[in-house]
Amino acid sequence: MADIIPRNVATVPSVEIRQNPRAKRLTLRIDKHHAVPVLTVPKGISMGQIQSFLDKHKGWIADRVAALPEGIRLVPDAAFPFRGAPHIIRHEAGFPREPLACEGEVRLGGPVDHVEPRVLRWLRRCARTRLVERATYHAQSLGVSIGRISVRDTKSRWGSCTATGNLNFSWRLILAPDAILDYVAAHEVAHRVEMNHSPRFWAEVDRLCANRSAARQWLRRHGDGLMRIGPPPGGESAAD
Numbered sequence: 479m480a481d482i483i484p485r486n487v488a489t490v491p492s493v494e495i496r497q498n499p500r501a502k503r504l505t506l507r508i509d510k511h512h513a514v515p516v517l518t519v520p521k522g523i524s525m526g527q528i529q530s531f532l533d534k535h536k537g538w539i540a541d542r543v544a545a546l547p548e549g550i551r552l553v554p555d556a557a558f559p560f561r562g563a564p565h566i567i568r569h570e571a572g573f574p575r576e577p578l579a580c581e582g583e584v585r586l587g588g589p590v591d592h593v594e595p596r597v598l599r600w601l602r603r604c605a606r607t608r609l610v611e612r613a614t615y616h617a618q619s620l621g622v623s624i625g626r627i628s629v630r631d632t633k634s635r636w637g638s639c640t641a642t643g644n645l646n647f648s649w650r651l652i653l654a655p656d657a658i659l660d661y662v663a664a665h666e667v668a669h670r671v672e673m674n675h676s677p678r679f680w681a682e683v684d685r686l687c688a689n690r691s692a693a694r695q696w697l698r699r700h701g702d703g704l705m706r707i708g709p710p711p712g713g714e715s716a717a718d
């Protein structure tokens with residue numbers, strides 16, 4: 479199909495504007511979940527200033543949004559990665575309601591409009607099971623204790639560790655290859671030894687995880703794609 483509209487004009491999406499009295503200056507970022515630009519506006523900025531700022535950056539906005547991977551909804555016949563391997567959602571009335579990963583498919587039955595929330599809940603449970611398993615294993619290897627493990631839809635970090643040893647992870651890690659989930663689990667557990675990113679911290683990670691630089695590179699390259707799978711936050715149904 480011919481593209482007769484210049485790309486910069488055609489692809490500039492509407493910008494979400496957030497007032498923040500504590501902000502020091504106008505800042506622009508891309509919300510990767512929703513694929514929308516977000517402009518943070520400090521006090522005392524006029525509409526004219528906002529407009530000229532956006533005009534100046536419209537090429538950047540268009541390029542960044544166009545570069546985002548396409549969103550994938552978890553609906554029947556959709557293809558998405560599960561533990562790093564492509565899977566197709568196969569919905570048939572006769573299948574059990576509980577999703578089952580089998581031969582490159584995620585099979586489930588039940589009402590068709592329940593498919594996405596049910597697949598999401600199942601993915602979160604799978605993520606939690608594996609993260610608990612791997613974090614417990616790494617904690618035993620380092621001889622450290624860990625607290626509660628939570629699996630959430632984190633926005634900016636794949637995992638985090640509190641001062642008291644509670645670990646938080648993104649459920650989306652279950653979409654990545656096992657070695658990637660394992661690296662993030664090892665990383666957060668290693669913070670139980672060193673609460674920083676010093677050379678001593680990375681030495682602990684290396685004791686747990688054979689190839690952390692490849693894992694970090696994978697996340698940099700594919701992380702945005704994982705953020706675009708399933709309904710954007712806020713669009714998720716109440717089933718969760």
Ligand SMILES: [Zn+2]
Nearest residue numbers: 665669674675
């Ligand atoms: Zn860290």
